[in-house]
Amino acid sequence: MENMNGGRALMKSLEKEGVKEVFGLPGGANLPMYDELFKSNIRHILARHEQSAAHMADGYGRVSRKPGVCFATSGPGATNLLTGIATAQADSAPMIAVTGQVPVKMIGKDAFQESDIIGMANPCVKYSFQPRDASEIPGVVRKGFYIAATGRPGPVLIDIPKDVQQNEASMTFPEEVKIRGYHPWTDPDIVQIEKAIDMLLAAEKPIILAGGGVTISSAFAELQSISELLMIPVVTTFKGKGSFPENHPLSLGPIGMHGHAEANKLMTEADCVLAIGTRFSDRSVGTFEEFEKRLKIIHMDVDPAEIGKNQTTNIAVVGDVQATLRIMVKLLMQKSIKKTEGTTWLKHVKEVKEYWRENLKLPKGEMTAAKILRKLREVLPKESITTTEVGQHQMWASLFFDVIHPGTFFSSTGLGTMGWGFPAAIGAKVAKPDVAVVDIAGDGSFSMTENSLATSVLENIPVIVFLVNNFSLGMVAQWQRTFYDRRMIGVDLKNCPDYVKLAESYGAQGIRAQSLDELEKAIKIGLKSDVTTVIDIPIDPEEDVLPFVAPGTPLKDMILPS
Amino acid sequence: MWAIISILVENKPGILFKVTHLFRSRNFNIESISVGVTADPEFSRMTITTIGDEKQIQQIVKQLDKMIDTVEVRRLDEYKTVYRELILFKIKINKASDSMEINKLANAYGAKIHDVKKDSIMVELTATPDQINTFEELAKPYGILETARTGVAALQRTGA
Numbered sequence: 001m002e003n004m005n006g007g008r009a010l011m012k013s014l015e016k017e018g019v020k021e022v023f024g025l026p027g028g029a030n031l032p033m034y035d036e037l038f039k040s041n042i043r044h045i046l047a048r049h050e051q052s053a054a055h056m057a058d059g060y061g062r063v064s065r066k067p068g069v070c071f072a073t074s075g076p077g078a079t080n081l082l083t084g085i086a087t088a089q090a091d092s093a094p095m096i097a098v099t100g101q102v103p104v105k106m107i108g109k110d111a112f113q114e115s116d117i118i119g120m121a122n123p124c125v126k127y128s129f130q131p132r133d134a135s136e137i138p139g140v141v142r143k144g145f146y147i148a149a150t151g152r153p154g155p156v157l158i159d160i161p162k163d164v165q166q167n168e169a170s171m172t173f174p175e176e177v178k179i180r181g182y183h184p185w186t187d188p189d190i191v192q193i194e195k196a197i198d199m200l201l202a203a204e205k206p207i208i209l210a211g212g213g214v215t216i217s218s219a220f221a222e223l224q225s226i227s228e229l230l231m232i233p234v235v236t237t238f239k240g241k242g243s244f245p246e247n248h249p250l251s252l253g254p255i256g257m258h259g260h261a262e263a264n265k266l267m268t269e270a271d272c273v274l275a276i277g278t279r280f281s282d283r284s285v286g287t288f289e290e291f292e293k294r295l296k297i298i299h300m301d302v303d304p305a306e307i308g309k310n311q312t313t314n315i316a317v318v319g320d321v322q323a324t325l326r327i328m329v330k331l332l333m334q335k336s337i338k339k340t341e342g343t344t345w346l347k348h349v350k351e352v353k354e355y356w357r358e359n360l361k362l363p364k365g366e367m368t369a370a371k372i373l374r375k376l377r378e379v380l381p382k383e384s385i386t387t388t389e390v391g392q393h394q395m396w397a398s399l400f401f402d403v404i405h406p407g408t409f410f411s412s413t414g415l416g417t418m419g420w421g422f423p424a425a426i427g428a429k430v431a432k433p434d435v436a437v438v439d440i441a442g443d444g445s446f447s448m449t450e451n452s453l454a455t456s457v458l459e460n461i462p463v464i465v466f467l468v469n470n471f472s473l474g475m476v477a478q479w480q481r482t483f484y485d486r487r488m489i490g491v492d493l494k495n496c497p498d499y500v501k502l503a504e505s506y507g508a509q510g511i512r513a514q515s516l517d518e519l520e521k522a523i524k525i526g527l528k529s530d531v532t533t534v535i536d537i538p539i540d541p542e543e544d545v546l547p548f549v550a551p552g553t554p555l556k557d558m559i560l561p562s
Numbered sequence: 563m564w565a566i567i568s569i570l571v572e573n574k575p576g577i578l579f580k581v582t583h584l585f586r587s588r589n590f591n592i593e594s595i596s597v598g599v600t601a602d603p604e605f606s607r608m609t610i611t612t613i614g615d616e617k618q619i620q621q622i623v624k625q626l627d628k629m630i631d632t633v634e635v636r637r638l639d640e641y642k643t644v645y646r647e648l649i650l651f652k653i654k655i656n657k658a659s660d661s662m663e664i665n666k667l668a669n670a671y672g673a674k675i676h677d678v679k680k681d682s683i684m685v686e687l688t689a690t691p692d693q694i695n696t697f698e699e700l701a702k703p704y705g706i707l708e709t710a711r712t713g714v715a716a717l718q719r720t721g722a
Contacts, residue, residue, distance in 0.1 A: 119579070122579070123583060123587045126630075127630050179630060180572070181572065181629065181630050181631055181632050182630045303628070304627070305621070305625050308620060308621070309624075312617075
């Protein structure tokens with residue numbers, strides 16, 4: 001038992017959790033905890049907007065697989081965090097968001113900078129706490145980290161009234177916590193796994209659908225073993241992109257709205273799918289009814305509530321997917337099951353894949369999406385981390401940027417938050433300072449959190465912003481061209497600002513690349529630079545992302561380039 | 563399909579909000595809800611009746627179970643459960659014979675009579691929702707002035 005104030009107890013608790021950095025912005029209601037942050041060994045990384053602080057913590061969390069921590073003050077500071085918290089929740093990213101709150105006695109009085117952030121955040125957090133007494137803080141932080149990081153990860157909000165930060169109390173720091181209603185781990189049922197193997201062996205046209213859960217549980221090696229032992233081709237969801245090496249002969253790439261043509265085609269032909277760590281998002285499966293027609297579904301997921309939510313499953317295995325796949329590999333080994341190439345299905349898969357890799361019509365010109373992203377892949381070391389913003393560039397990255405090293409590709413896939421990629425890249429770089437981090441960006445998205453340039457420069461966290469600049473909100477423009485008879489409204493960004501000058505004004509490096517040669521040089525400069533580099537890459541604003549499965553239509557109705 | 567879901571929750575502020583918010587955000591519907599502290603003051607029991615198809619009800623149960631503040635979530639089998647609701651009716655008295663008739667009706671249903679006035683009579687009935695609905699139909703011709711209904715409380719029979 002030690003006597004200390006709530007703010008000090010918070011810092012001590014964070015230190016005990018191994019936290020070295022927090023991303024945040026101070027304000028009136030979190031001053032006491034900032035004063036204790038000043039006295040602690042934890043590094044503060046100042047964001048210029050709370051949303052960016054949350055995305056930084058999110059990027060840090062996804063890369064390190066430990067909760068990233070962000071701080072904000074009460075009221076607008078807390079509401080600014082919300083988009084970041086909701087993004088983390090939609091993509092199951094571990095995060096601890098700590099907000100200041102008005103003093104306990106002021107709660108409910110509509111005090112200055114008071115917001116009911118617990119109420120507002122309820123549907124987009126895994127859990128939330130509002131300690132009303134300083135002595136609760138150590139237990140709350142321990143529980144918060146435990147909840148955020150275990151089972152299906154997610155954001156936890158800790159809202160601490162100002163007086164609770166200031167008050168002295170006798171503190172006990174628990175090592176273990178018990179939460180009666182929280183059972184994050186289920187042991188995978190071996191009988192179900194055996195049934196799954198039998199079903200896969202009986203199938204004529206089996207396919208594996210790998211989701212984001214494979215990345216979250218780091219089940220890359222296990223996934224590859226299963227695919228190779230059973231000789232089953234692998235498609236991924238967009239969030240699962242890169243959970244299986246995209247240069248592997250059995251890799252078909254992501255399915256979905258902007259999936260690879262071969263992946264969508266073969267997904268609709270398959271008769272049995274082993275779906276691992278996926279929630280069958282509408283963006284991945286097209287329409288739920290059509291997707292499950294004629295398809296046997298084996299679903300493995302850590303979250304029992306995902307079983308049967310969107311698709312009807314034939315066999316379900318609840319549990320951590322790495323643990324589940326390990327058991328599956330062991331069973332396959334015991335039974336000496338090792339399939340070889342040469343089935344009709346595998347021959348067909350190979351043909352379809354080769355056909356589309358050679359015959360997908362791409363627009364002509366030097367600076368097209370495919371060419372610039374393939375150039376990036378060519379120059380960038382395989383272990384580099386890439387994040388993306390949200391929009392056309394993101395879907396082009398899905399189509400043309402192959403992820404070779406598993407678990408190096410991250411994107412806001414569920415909530416689709418524009419402005420996520422750059423601050424997330426900063427967070428990723430903090431988590432892994434020794435690898436290059438690239439944000440594949442679009443101009444519309446980048447402009448939403450571009451002031452994080454200040455953070456990256458002043459805090460010495462160099463990343464590369466690969467800015468695919470089509471002077472427009474390109475994805476919206478594409479939908480207006482496709483579905484609204486070219487009635488273009490609200491999408492022309494008119495090349496404003498000048499991103500080279502913008503980067504320079506923050507003390508970062510700005511390079512405009514107008515040819516593939518210039519692009520290659522710029523990437524190489526960026527990789528060697530100790531300051532953030534923004535590579536402005538102007539492209540044709542009329543270029544569409546194709547293939548395209550229109551919303552509310554099945555994968556088989558994919559629109560191909562003509 | 564009608565379902566009764568019994569939820570044991572931590573007896574802490576804000577849990578009712580979280581449960582009802584879950585129904586709202588997942589597009590489920592609450593037909594009735596009753597909440598009360600259990601014999602162990604650390605817990606409260608919520609009894610929720612809801613309507614949906616089999617798939618929806620399974621989802622509701624799973625989503626409730628996923629909530630960290632729920633300690634136990636059970637879908638109760640209607641046939642193995644004692645479930646009751648309490649309702650107070652204020653029924654209009656139009657003529658002298660009405661009072662007699664309503665008294666008879668109340669007796670037949672095991673209801674209690676409260677607050678007999680010249681123009682109205684208050685009846686308290688504890689019964690299953692179906693019985694309450696039937697009683698309401700029978701009382702309607704007199705004119706129902708006001709009602710207050712608690713929502714269902716339910717417990718599974720031991721060994722059932």
